Amino acid sequence: MNEPAGPRHRVVIVGGGFGGMLATQGLRKAPCNVTVIDRRNFHLFQPLLYQVATGALSPANIASPLRSIFRKQKNTKVVLGEVESLDLPNKSLLLKDGAVIPFDTLILATGSTHTYFGHDEWAVFAPGLKTIEDATEIRRRVLSAFERAERETNPTEKHRLMTFVIVGGGPTGVEMAGSISELARQTLRFDFRNIDPRTARIVLIEGQTRVLSMFHESLSAKAKACLEKMGVEVRLDCHVVEVGPDHVVVKADSGQAEAARIETQTIVWAAGVKASGLGKRLAEAIGGIETDRAGRVTVNNDCTVNGRSDIFVIGDLAKFTGADGKQLPGLAPVAMQQGTYVAGLIMRQLKGDTSAHEPFRYWDKGSMATIGRAKAVAETGGLRLSGAIAWLAWLFIHIMYLARFENRVLVLFQWISNYLTRGRAARLITGEMAHKPEDPNRSVPRGETVVKH
Amino acid sequence: MNEPAGPRHRVVIVGGGFGGMLATQGLRKAPCNVTVIDRRNFHLFQPLLYQVATGALSPANIASPLRSIFRKQKNTKVVLGEVESLDLPNKSLLLKDGAVIPFDTLILATGSTHTYFGHDEWAVFAPGLKTIEDATEIRRRVLSAFERAERETNPTEKHRLMTFVIVGGGPTGVEMAGSISELARQTLRFDFRNIDPRTARIVLIEGQTRVLSMFHESLSAKAKACLEKMGVEVRLDCHVVEVGPDHVVVKADSGQAEAARIETQTIVWAAGVKASGLGKRLAEAIGGIETDRAGRVTVNNDCTVNGRSDIFVIGDLAKFTGADGKQLPGLAPVAMQQGTYVAGLIMRQLKGDTSAHEPFRYWDKGSMATIGRAKAVAETGGLRLSGAIAWLAWLFIHIMYLARFENRVLVLFQWISNYLTRGRAARLITGEMAHKPEDPNRSVPRGETVVKH
Numbered sequence: 074m075n076e077p078a079g080p081r082h083r084v085v086i087v088g089g090g091f092g093g094m095l096a097t098q099g100l101r102k103a104p105c106n107v108t109v110i111d112r113r114n115f116h117l118f119q120p121l122l123y124q125v126a127t128g129a130l131s132p133a134n135i136a137s138p139l140r141s142i143f144r145k146q147k148n149t150k151v152v153l154g155e156v157e158s159l160d161l162p163n164k165s166l167l168l169k170d171g172a173v174i175p176f177d178t179l180i181l182a183t184g185s186t187h188t189y190f191g192h193d194e195w196a197v198f199a200p201g202l203k204t205i206e207d208a209t210e211i212r213r214r215v216l217s218a219f220e221r222a223e224r225e226t227n228p229t230e231k232h233r234l235m236t237f238v239i240v241g242g243g244p245t246g247v248e249m250a251g252s253i254s255e256l257a258r259q260t261l262r263f264d265f266r267n268i269d270p271r272t273a274r275i276v277l278i279e280g281q282t283r284v285l286s287m288f289h290e291s292l293s294a295k296a297k298a299c300l301e302k303m304g305v306e307v308r309l310d311c312h313v314v315e316v317g318p319d320h321v322v323v324k325a326d327s328g329q330a331e332a333a334r335i336e337t338q339t340i341v342w343a344a345g346v347k348a349s350g351l352g353k354r355l356a357e358a359i360g361g362i363e364t365d366r367a368g369r370v371t372v373n374n375d376c377t378v379n380g381r382s383d384i385f386v387i388g389d390l391a392k393f394t395g396a397d398g399k400q401l402p403g404l405a406p407v408a409m410q411q412g413t414y415v416a417g418l419i420m421r422q423l424k425g426d427t428s429a430h431e432p433f434r435y436w437d438k439g440s441m442a443t444i445g446r447a448k449a450v451a452e453t454g455g456l457r458l459s460g461a462i463a464w465l466a467w468l469f470i471h472i473m474y475l476a477r478f479e480n481r482v483l484v485l486f487q488w489i490s491n492y493l494t495r496g497r498a499a500r501l502i503t504g505e506m507a508h509k510p511e512d513p514n515r516s517v518p519r520g521e522t523v524v525k526h
Numbered sequence: 527m528n529e530p531a532g533p534r535h536r537v538v539i540v541g542g543g544f545g546g547m548l549a550t551q552g553l554r555k556a557p558c559n560v561t562v563i564d565r566r567n568f569h570l571f572q573p574l575l576y577q578v579a580t581g582a583l584s585p586a587n588i589a590s591p592l593r594s595i596f597r598k599q600k601n602t603k604v605v606l607g608e609v610e611s612l613d614l615p616n617k618s619l620l621l622k623d624g625a626v627i628p629f630d631t632l633i634l635a636t637g638s639t640h641t642y643f644g645h646d647e648w649a650v651f652a653p654g655l656k657t658i659e660d661a662t663e664i665r666r667r668v669l670s671a672f673e674r675a676e677r678e679t680n681p682t683e684k685h686r687l688m689t690f691v692i693v694g695g696g697p698t699g700v701e702m703a704g705s706i707s708e709l710a711r712q713t714l715r716f717d718f719r720n721i722d723p724r725t726a727r728i729v730l731i732e733g734q735t736r737v738l739s740m741f742h743e744s745l746s747a748k749a750k751a752c753l754e755k756m757g758v759e760v761r762l763d764c765h766v767v768e769v770g771p772d773h774v775v776v777k778a779d780s781g782q783a784e785a786a787r788i789e790t791q792t793i794v795w796a797a798g799v800k801a802s803g804l805g806k807r808l809a810e811a812i813g814g815i816e817t818d819r820a821g822r823v824t825v826n827n828d829c830t831v832n833g834r835s836d837i838f839v840i841g842d843l844a845k846f847t848g849a850d851g852k853q854l855p856g857l858a859p860v861a862m863q864q865g866t867y868v869a870g871l872i873m874r875q876l877k878g879d880t881s882a883h884e885p886f887r888y889w890d891k892g893s894m895a896t897i898g899r900a901k902a903v904a905e906t907g908g909l910r911l912s913g914a915i916a917w918l919a920w921l922f923i924h925i926m927y928l929a930r931f932e933n934r935v936l937v938l939f940q941w942i943s944n945y946l947t948r949g950r951a952a953r954l955i956t957g958e959m960a961h962k963p964e965d966p967n968r969s970v971p972r973g974e975t976v977v978k979h
Contacts, residue, residue: 114669114955131584133952140717141949150719153673153955172677205956216567220606224625264593266603479943479951483936490932496594498932499586502567502606503658504957 081106082423085166085176087156087351089116089139092182092388092408094476097149098142099416104423107149108174110166114138114153116476117205120405121484123245125208126341127215127252128260128500129491132205134483137476156183156351159358164383178383178419181370182412183349185389185403188367190345195316199340202245209504211341215253216502218338219273223265229336235273236337238321240313241344242279243286244442247296249341250277251445254303259446259495276306276335278313278323280344285442285450287402292450295459299444316340346403348390355386365392374432376415385418387411393433401435405474410435441467446492534559535876538619538629540609540804542569542592545635545841545861547929550602551595552869557876560602561627563619567591567606569929570658573858574937576698578661579794580668580705581713581953582944585658587936590929609636609804612811617836631836631872634823635865636802638842638856641820643798648769652793655698662957664794668706669955671791672726676718682789688726689790691774693766694797695732696739697895700749702794703730704898707756712899712948729759729788731766731776733797738895738903740855745903748912752897769793799856801843808839818845827885829868838871840864846886854888858927863888894920899945 082105086093089111100107115136124130143149154168165175187201200210215237222234239250257273264270277284277300283293284300284307297307308323314332315322321340324332348368355378356362356370362378363371369392372378376385376393388408393401401407414433421430439453441463449464451457458466468488475481491497535558539546542564553560568589577583596602607621618628640654653663668690675687692703710726717723730737730753736746737753737760750760761776767785768775774793777785801821808831809815809823815831816824822845825831829838829846841861846854854860867886874883892906894916902917904910911919921941928934944950 114673114953131586131952132956133584133954136954137951138717138953140714141951141953144716152677154677170677205954220567224605224607224623261593263597264591477951479940479947479949482939482943486935486939487932490935494932496932498590498594498930499584500567500591500594501586501589501658503585 082177083108083175084178084180084419085110085174086180086182087111087166088182088184088349088388088390089113089151090119090182090184090388090408091405092184092412093180094139094142095409095412096180096182096387096416097146097412099413100148100419101146103148103416103420105148105178105419107146108152108176109139109143109149110152110154110156110168110174111139112153112155114140114151116142118475119203120244121471122202122205122208123248123252125205125499126202126211126249127256128212128497129252130484130487131499132209134480134487135475136205137480142476159351159354161358161381176383178385178422180385180387180412180415181351181355181390182386182388182408183351183390184408185346185348185367187342188345188347189342192316195342198316198318199240199321199342201342202249212500213502213504214339215256216500219257219261219265219268219270220502221338222268224267231268232274233319233336234338235268235270236276236335237273237339237341238276238278238335238337239341239343240278240321241342242277242281242284242307242309243343244440246277246279246341246343247284247300248443249343250275250300250305251303251443251448254300254305255445255495256497256500258304260497260500262495271304273304274306275304276308276337278308278311278321280310280312280326282310284309287440288442288450288452289457292452292457292459296442296444296450299448303445303448313344346389352386352390355384359384363392367392375418375430376411376433385415387415393435395435396432404440406438407435441470443467446495535630536561536628537631537633537872538563538627539633539635540564540619541635541637541802541841541843542566542604543572543635543637543841543861544858545637545865546633547592547595548862548865549633549635549840549869550599550865552866553601553872554599556601556869556873558601558630558872560599561605561629562592562596562602563605563607563609563621563627564592565606565608567593567604569595571928572656573697574924575655575658575661576701576705578658578952579655579664579702580709581665581950582705583937583940584952585662587933587940588928589658590933595929612804612807614811614834629836631838631875633838633840633865633868634804634808634843635839635841635861636804636843637861638799638801638820640795641798641800642795645769648795651769651771652693652774652795654795655702665953666955666957667792668709669953672710672714672718672721672723673955674791675721677720684721685727686772686789687791688721688723689729689788690726690792690794691729691731691788691790692794692796693731693774694795695730695734695737695760695762696796697893699730699732699794699796700737700753701896702796703728703753703758704756704896704901707753707758708898708948709950709953711757713950713953715948724757726757727759728757729761729790731761731764731774733763733765733779735763737762740893741895741903741905742910745905745910745912749895749897749903752901756898756901766797799842805839805843808837812837816845828871828883829864829886838868840868846888848888849885857893859891860888894923896920899948 118135121135157169189195225231257270261270311325352370370386372391389403441451443449447461449467450459451463571588574588610622642648678684710723714723764778805823823839825844842856894904896902900914902920904916
């Protein structure tokens with residue numbers, strides 16, 4: 074309705090995450106028609122998803138409706154839909170609902186999801202943390218486990234219900250382990266009558282020899298010490314070799330140690346990331362384009378794919394190798410900077426500027442991860458911070474990057490409230506009744522087992 | 527763990543709604559063991575559920591974990607479970623998960639749900655509004671209808687997608703109609719490119735000759751005028767005779783008018799309430815106890831059931847006839863006052879006071895209903911208010927009655943923000959992808975129809 078007439082250049086952006094959102098915003102004043110396609114009607118601030126999963130925040134606090142973000146951007150329309158296939162000869166996308174979306178320039182920014190390294194059958198027992206639904210499902214499982222433990226009379230079963238295993242010692246895994254520990258030791262401390270939630274066992278499993286391996290070794294060591302002080306059992310250098318309805322089996326990578334079985338009701342998967350399937354389909358459609366083992370598309374130094382100056386791939390979907398030969402990590406700041414860069418490039422092209430352009434350069438402002446209340450690690454340039462000061466920096470930056478003013482206030486208020494009361498108000502069990510006897514986690518009979526740990 | 531030893535009197539309260547919560551709190555200092563049983567782990571502030579259904583608030587803002595409410599109440603434990611059957615000879619309850627809960631005194635406060643007057647097959651097309659899941663499902667449907675209209679090219683179908691029918695002109699129906707109108711005319715106004723959400727058709731259907739029939743006629747008339755000014759089509763004195771995947775058929779009660787078919791994608795059921803099924807099971811178990819057509823249990827003037835001084839029924843589950851011969855309405859204040867009254871009665875009994883007790887008397891502080899931004903009606907005693915002053919009174923009272931301080935601040939801030947920006951931040955489509963072709967609302971083929979309105 075607000076679409077100007079005439080054949081304007083059409084930029085189609087698939088994905089409303091950090092990359093797609095910044096690319097769209099960068100084209101705010103561009104003389105082109107922008108179409109943003111997403112499966113969901115909101116942009117999700119994934120770095121805080123673990124706080125939804127542990128009842129500290131509500132889903133809407135970290136989600137912003139895409140139409141709301143772009144409502145004043147008159148050259149932009151939002152399409153709720155999922156790409157079914159790419160028709161490159163006709164320069165168009167086919168959506169699952171049958172709609173055809175033609176483009177002159179295409180930006181793919183569909184991100185990544187978690188992977189079970191060939192064991193997709195583990196997904197039902199060990200959900201990952203990528204969507205709002207994942208987060209509310211994990212919240213349901215964690216809270217329901219305590220509820221069932223409260224009613225359980227068998228001590229072995231009670232112990233199993235109160236054991237929480239987090240697979241993956243990256244930022245998400247560390248944040249989940251720390252949050253579950255705080256939930257158990259502080260928030261729920263006085264909530265039950267038959268169990269002491271402080272006795273919950275929380276196990277964090279990491280394949281490498283340290284947690285938060287993208288950080289300096291000294292910070293990894295600090296994070297590990299911090300987690301252990303909070304009662305988290307950190308198991309390094311070992312892999313999960315089996316996941317079942319009531320247990321995981323963990324095998325140490327070095328040494329002759331036998332595999333150890335951990336009886337648990339609740340497993341959170343925070344290991345392994347694979348790119349959205351659209352990358353592979355793009356590579357197939359173009360031909361001669363590489364995707365790596367994680368399904369990421371190799372891109373040129375201006376984020377285009379080989380031979381197609383009209384197709385950009387950014388964010389977690391892209392495999393970008395810097396001038397130093399290092400691959401960029403799958404982080405929100407990379408996606409955001411690539412989105413802004415690509416928008417700038419398109420602006421130049423639209424203005425007829427055909428002079429050589431600068432390659433994309435990632436400005437690494439640093440990394441940070443929270444472990445718990447007033448506990449975090451951060452590094453920027455040569456500076457390494459930990460403890461309360463890193464935590465405050467973390468708070469400040471995460472509040473700042475939330476997409477809407479209202480959410481900033483809501484999140485800040487809830488964090489202050491959670492800090493003062495050690496509470497987590499959003500600990501609702503929703504979606505499925507907690508007491509349902511047909512709990513899928515229990516329907517599989519448990520066999521004889523040797524518990525080693 | 528915190529349970530005192532020895533045979534203390536056991537009070538079991540089924541239901542953590544307004545009645546059950548107030549009864550439990552009233553027994554805070556009673557020398558007895560209190561057990562609260564609920565299917566959900568939270569108390570829900572149902573009067574604001576329509577704000578979740580229209581994206582103004584998040585579920586957690588109007589839900590408070592029961593364990594959190596009663597955490598400091600040492601004589602009280604919370605059991606997450608659902609009552610399967612009553613074993614009155616043994617004075618115990620059997621839960622669905624097999625647990626047996628013995629009681630000395632029983633308080634049933636399981637409330638009510640919506641009813642389709644014998645047409646349960648309508649439920650799938652016209653969800654009611656009683657639970658968090660109902661609210662997020664209605665939110666999904668309303669927002670998805672706009673999304674699909676944006677993509678639809680057929681004008682008839684577009685019109686059908688942008689038609690919203692609310693069945694029932696009580697407070698919930700009026701609030702839903704007003705909220706959907708504001709969502710369409712204000713919040714979403716600039717969000718779309720192919721549709722003008724302000725042209726959405728909103729129809730409110732009421733069987734009686736006026737909306738909000740529990741109010742004075744002058745306020746009903748004001749509410750109706752208000753709704754019509756907001757673009758809501760109010761149809762009085764007519765009933766829904768058919769509900770399908772893509773339409774409702776409405777028949778006027780008086781006159782010879784033919785039934786009219788309204789093509790619509792989104793129907794909200796706000797008519798008819800029936801008591802929880804536990805009432806009937808209680809009546810059967812005791813024998814000689816009446817339940818009315820809505821399944822409510824007839825209670826004595828002290829909320830006990832005939833012949834059982836140890837069993838109380840309160841709130842929406844009870845049919846209480848006052849000294850004036852009038853039945854009490856199914857409202858939160860009635861349930862709350864009955865909960866407090868029953869707790870007081872039990873306290874007296876525990877102290878050995880066997881003197882005659884006063885019957886329960888409902889103190890009617892008045893009623894209020896919101897229509898929209900700065901629009902409400904309220905009456906208390908002989909005083910009748912409407913417009914901004916009634917709305918402010920409504921705001922104040924609802925904030926005051928929210929169970930937790932944190933939620934009061936969060937709701938107040940969001941209301942201020944919504945008021946200033948006309949926004950609704952929590953308008954997330956969650957639970958099911960909006961674009962799914964297998965939308966159940968569309969899978970049934972539509973027949974030939976004559977549209978009359």
